[in-house]
Amino acid sequence: xxxxxxxxxxxxxxxxxxxxxxxxxxxxxxxxxxxxxxxxxxxxxxxxxxxxxxxxxxxxxxxxxxxxxxxxxxxxxxxxxxxxxxxxxxxxxxxxxxxxxxxxxxxxxxxxxxxxxxxxxxxxxxxxxxxxxxxxxxxxxxxxxxxxxxxxxxxxxxxxxxxxxxxxxxxxxxxxxxxxxxxxxxxxxxxxxxxxxxxxxxxxxxxxxxxxxxxxxxxxxxxxxxxxxxxxxxxxxxxxxxxxxxxxxxxxxxxxxxxxxxxxxxxxxxxxxxxxxxxxxxxxxxxxxxxxxxxxxxxxxxxxxxxxxxxxxxxxxxxxxxxxxxxxxxxxxxxxxxxxxxxxxxxxxxxxxxxxxxxxxxxxxxxxxxxxxxxxxxxxxxxxx
Numbered sequence: 500x501x502x503x504x505x506x507x508x509x510x511x512x513x514x515x516x517x518x519x520x521x522x523x524x525x526x527x528x529x530x531x532x533x534x535x536x537x538x539x540x541x542x543x544x545x546x547x548x549x550x551x552x553x554x555x556x557x558x559x560x561x562x563x564x565x566x567x568x569x570x571x572x573x574x575x576x577x578x579x580x581x582x583x584x585x586x587x588x589x590x591x592x593x594x595x596x597x598x599x600x601x602x603x604x605x606x607x608x609x610x611x612x613x614x615x616x617x618x619x620x621x622x623x624x625x626x627x628x629x630x631x632x633x634x635x636x637x638x639x640x641x642x643x644x645x646x647x648x649x650x651x652x653x654x655x656x657x658x659x660x661x662x663x664x665x666x667x668x669x670x671x672x673x674x675x676x677x678x679x680x681x682x683x684x685x686x687x688x689x690x691x692x693x694x695x696x697x698x699x700x701x702x703x704x705x706x707x708x709x710x711x712x713x714x715x716x717x718x719x720x721x722x723x724x725x726x727x728x729x730x731x732x733x734x735x736x737x738x739x740x741x742x743x744x745x746x747x748x749x750x751x752x753x754x755x756x757x758x759x760x761x762x763x764x765x766x767x768x769x770x771x772x773x774x775x776x777x778x779x780x781x782x783x784x785x786x787x788x789x790x791x792x793x794x795x796x797x798x799x800x801x802x803x804x805x806x807x808x809x810x811x812x813x814x815x816x817x818x819x820x821x822x823x824x825x826x827x828x829x830x831x832x833x834x835x836x837x838x839x840x841x842x843x844x845x846x847x848x849x850x851x852x853x854x855x856x857x858x859x860x861x862x863x864x865x866x867x868x869x870x871x872x873x874x875x876x877x878x879x880x881x882x883x884x
Contacts, residue, residue, distance in 0.1 A: 505685070506626040506634075512683035513619035513638035516575065519673050520582070520612040521645030521757075523552050527732040527750050528650045529662075536662035538594040541731075542853060546597070548730050549849030550605040552722075556842030558613025563621075563702075563835025571618035575681025578614025581607040582677060586670035590663045604666075613838070615677060620818045621830040622684050628827065632765035632773075632819040639761030639815040646754025646807075650747055699826015700881075702836050710824050710881060713874045715840040717777075718817060720871035722844025724784045724864040725810040727851055728791070729753075732803060735857070740796040749800050756804035757811035764812030765819055773820040774875060780816065781872035783809035785865050792861035824881060 522529075526548045534544045566574035585608030592600045619638050627634035657665035705711050728735060732753070736746040768776040787805035794802040818834050825833050851863050 505687070506623075508683055509623055509626050509685075510634065510637050512680035513623050514641035516615050516619050516677050516680040517638050517640075517642035518645050518648055519669075519677055520615050521642040521754075522608065522612065522649070523548070523555070523726070523729070525646040525649035525750055525754070526551075526730050528646075528653045528747065530730050531733065532653060532657050532662040532665070536594075537592065537596075537600060539597060539600075543597050545730055545849060545852055547601060547605050549845050550601055551609040552726065552845035553842040554606050554609030555613045555616075556839045556845065558610030559617055559835035559838035559841070560702075560832065561610070561835065562614035563617045563832030565614065566618050566621065567829055567832045570686060571622040571684035572681060574614050574618040575684050576678065578611045578618065579674060579677040579681050581611030581614065583611070583670045583674040585609075585611060586666045586673060590667040590670070613835070615681065617830075617832075617834045617838075618681070618684055621827075621834060622686060624818065624822060624830060625827060626687050630769055632767070632769040632816065635815050635818050636762040636765035639765065639811070640758045643756075643758030643761040643811050644754055646757060647751045648754075650750045650754070654747065699822070699828040699830075700833070701829045702832045705825050705829075705833055706836060708881065710878050711837070713878045714817070714821065714824075714837050715843075717781075717871045717874040717878075718814075718837060718840030719843035719847065720840075720867040720874065721781070721784065721810055721813050722841060723848045723851060723860075723867040724788045725806050726845060726848035727860045727864050728803070728806075730852070736799055739794070739799045741799065749803055752800050752804045753807040756808040760808035760810070760812030761815040764809075765815040768816050768819060773816055773823060774878065776816050777813060777820070777875045778872065780809045780813035781868050781875060784813075784868035785872070788861060788865040788868055791864075792858070820878075824878075 530544050530548070533539060533547065534541065539547070562574050562578060565577065585604045585606075588603035588607070589600065592603060620635055623634040623638050652669065653662075653665055656668050700708075732749045733746040736749045737743050764776050764780065784806065787802060787809060791799070791802040791806060817837060818830075821834050821837050822830050851860055855863065
């Protein structure tokens, strides 16, 4: 198939995969059924979520290495087996067995999602080298919408037959959809001009740069404004005056905002510049954190949507910034090492959620957003260092 004709298939395959990998954004809909179905406490369910996100960050680095050595298709197929296998195995875990649940669900599901994400994003950017932000955004829209998808799936299948049947059904769905999408992924053929464009630092040199350290810190600091609250968003919404039957709209609306952020922010960064858009992202997270701290009833949902818009938008701009700084040649593994910031941000969010009352968490969220803004401000092109 000609190079110029295969790009849309790559984007479509990537979108299908990303629809089923946005579990962290939708964990709020899983938290209560998991607590009830497996006999876990609030802290245990939060640990399941924290380890899932932390293993996602670590898995991005390993998946990126696999992709650069064996190609996006291999990385995607291995990721599919891990992700689907984690959900299928979770359906069989007996009650009150947290260590086993963490081992067979959080670790493989997080790592599997991470194998798929760099494969999709790096492959799409290579097919659309002049519109990297837009290509990342198109596939990222589906990840943003995954919150709405998982909400409907868990409320439907899980509501009728329980969380175990829901996990099994999701595992089968992931095996089919992600496996089919991963099988389509393929890097473009390289001409002489393409080979020149694909120059860049490998991860050994990248991690020694000041730019890498600032970027990974910024990624970590973008997480708390959302992850400090997303696992418990249903409870927070009802405590702030929303009817219990309206609380699921927090995830549906947050999912729609996430999808919009993942499309508009990276597409806008193609024209306005990556750093300008990221300035807006971190300022938006800071302002959204302040609003979220005081919002009640339906305004709480609006404030949460603002947070998910900017958090997801920043996550979608970061891969394009990475390739601007470090080149496309090692895009998969380099993005994976940047994504280690997600692990740090997840652990920080978990510790904060367990150690701090809700009011203090709002202060932490706003402070992290402003600190992330400082990190982005200090990032300079390599030639200036």
